[in-house]
Amino acid sequence: MKTITLFRPVGLKEMELIAESGFKAFSSRLAWQPIFYPVMNQQYAEQIALEWNTNDEFSGFIGIVTAFDVNEDYLKHYEVQNVGGTVHNELWIPAEELNDFNNHISGTIEIVNVYFTSRSAKTENLALNSKLEKFKK
Numbered sequence: 001m002k003t004i005t006l007f008r009p010v011g012l013k014e015m016e017l018i019a020e021s022g023f024k025a026f027s028s029r030l031a032w033q034p035i036f037y038p039v040m041n042q043q044y045a046e047q048i049a050l051e052w053n054t055n056d057e058f059s060g061f062i063g064i065v066t067a068f069d070v071n072e073d074y075l076k077h078y079e080v081q082n083v084g085g086t087v088h089n090e091l092w093i094p095a096e097e098l099n100d101f102n103n104h105i106s107g108t109i110e111i112v113n114v115y116f117t118s119r120s121a122k123t124e125n126l127a128l129n130s131k132l133e134k135f136k137k
Contacts, residue, residue: 003069003106006038007045010066011059012121019128023109025102029095036098040089050115060121065113074104
């Protein structure tokens, strides 16, 4: 099976939910989130994590960049959406299809970068805390 690596910038609460899944799935969308937006490259994910998540109280003032592999054939169901510059490519997965999307993730959801601020919230999840600590400078 051939896979494509996707990226997702998240805040602390969403990362805690990912950790609770054993780093295997993204959590259900909230009522006001009808679309799940994985992005196509790490540069774009890092831009969102740094510029948005670190300034957002709901994100815990921390930007976490995740990477995960998804079955390439499955992803052909979704058209790549460009929402700005050349690197701003993402997929729009309807919230009601997220469980099926999660079933097509190969392996685990990995943390590839973390942006901390002086206001960054801390987690009580020991497995997640251990992973985050590796990114502290």
